[in-house]
Amino acid sequence: MASSDQEPGPTPLAGGGEGPTPPGQPTTMGSKLLDKGAKMLQSMKPVRQLQQHACSFALYAHDHTRQIETHLYISRLNQNFLQCPIYDSDDPLAHLIGVEYIVAENIFETLPPEEQKLWHSHAYEIKSGLWVHPRVAEMIAKPELKWLTKTYGKFWCTWQVDRGDRVPLGTPALMMSPQGVNSGQVRPDLLKSRDDKYKMSSEELKESRLEIEEPEWLNPNADYWKQHGKGFGLDVLETDMKHMTPFP
């Protein structure tokens, strides 16, 4: 079955090509009306907690040449923990491409090493102006940026839209954060396209963030590739299902 680092098997649903992603009839008026009704009557509390929008970049852990612009919609569970659905744009019909969890460094240090290697640091992204909060003045975002600089994230990508998958295919892929060295650097054309869209300059932001304090140290288990030259793939294996009644 399609591992995270392998191309999907033959299908009109991969490899890009003509037609929208995903394929299908546009949402009908009937569905929209049902949706409107549902939204009015149902309480959507967990979703209403998504109170911040951030835009940054990520790399596939198994292939740093594949870089994507990410849109995080952030919900804070407490002072030290964020949970974020991630989309590939800020359009209404943006694709849900994964989930990232963000923890403060003190929480990160409690994780076992095997777990830590699935996580990435945020200091470089913030300091270099890659990570932005669209439409929010730097001054307002500053406290949050200062906090984020000393955090670690874990990001599973569930839809590889960038390679042309028209529906989500294969297993989740682990993602890494941009870093200031080697293959961790974001391609200038990607950055420019983002900056132009929001009429901002990462260079300028980098200047204004000089004063933000770096973490005292970065755990070497995070950003695992930097010290070990390895990425990760996820494979699906058949196994015996533990069950107490027949399946399927």
Place this chain on the structure above:
Amino acid sequence: MASSHVEVPGEATETSTAVVETATGIIQSFAPINQIHQHLCAFHFYADDMTRQVEAHHYCAHLNEEVRQCLIFDSSKADAKLIGVEYIISPMLFLALPEEEKPLWHSHEYEVKSGVLFMPDLPLSVQRMDLEKVVKTYGKTFHFWQVDRGDALPLGLPSIMMALTRDGQLYDHLAKDVENRFEISFEKERENRAYMSGPEHGIHPLANGAGKGLKLELRDIDLPPLDSFPRIFV
């Protein structure tokens, strides 16, 4: 009983942080999130372990008439944990998937027809208008946070999740707990949904793990030598 009682480690949100979030919540645009129009409650179990069952609150948006994308939380409360995602597609799109992909997807026919999958706070007749479509669809679900084993943080690898496919799988206590909290009866609703029909050509034999258990494993991959990359920034 719903969500895990385990607390996520960390201090309570500071006022200054909350103030920033109120500001960003008002100023910024949340277009993809605003598309989320529907709350759906169902159960998932681990694709390698039917004995581990999780109440799953889906918050769903249409990308088009044939594809939905959902955020999965462990409860419907403000402090719910984001535990996974689900994608829902029409039978037509399912058929177009590569053969090796199909086992990762599960059918929805049983969950809908049995009444176990429902939309809290919506009149039942209105629910049925949408569920007539959902009953034919297939879903692909990954969970990232094993709240059912008491994890205080999202640890480890993602899990492929499956959905109920027949009577006798769902634990009574989980069913009763949901029925009580949401004041509904699965049995009664099952009668009302008897008229619904699943995918036109029946449930595809490769769906639902092709009847097998599935699990994910991590593999190391050697990256090209680190110094083979030119410095991009001056």
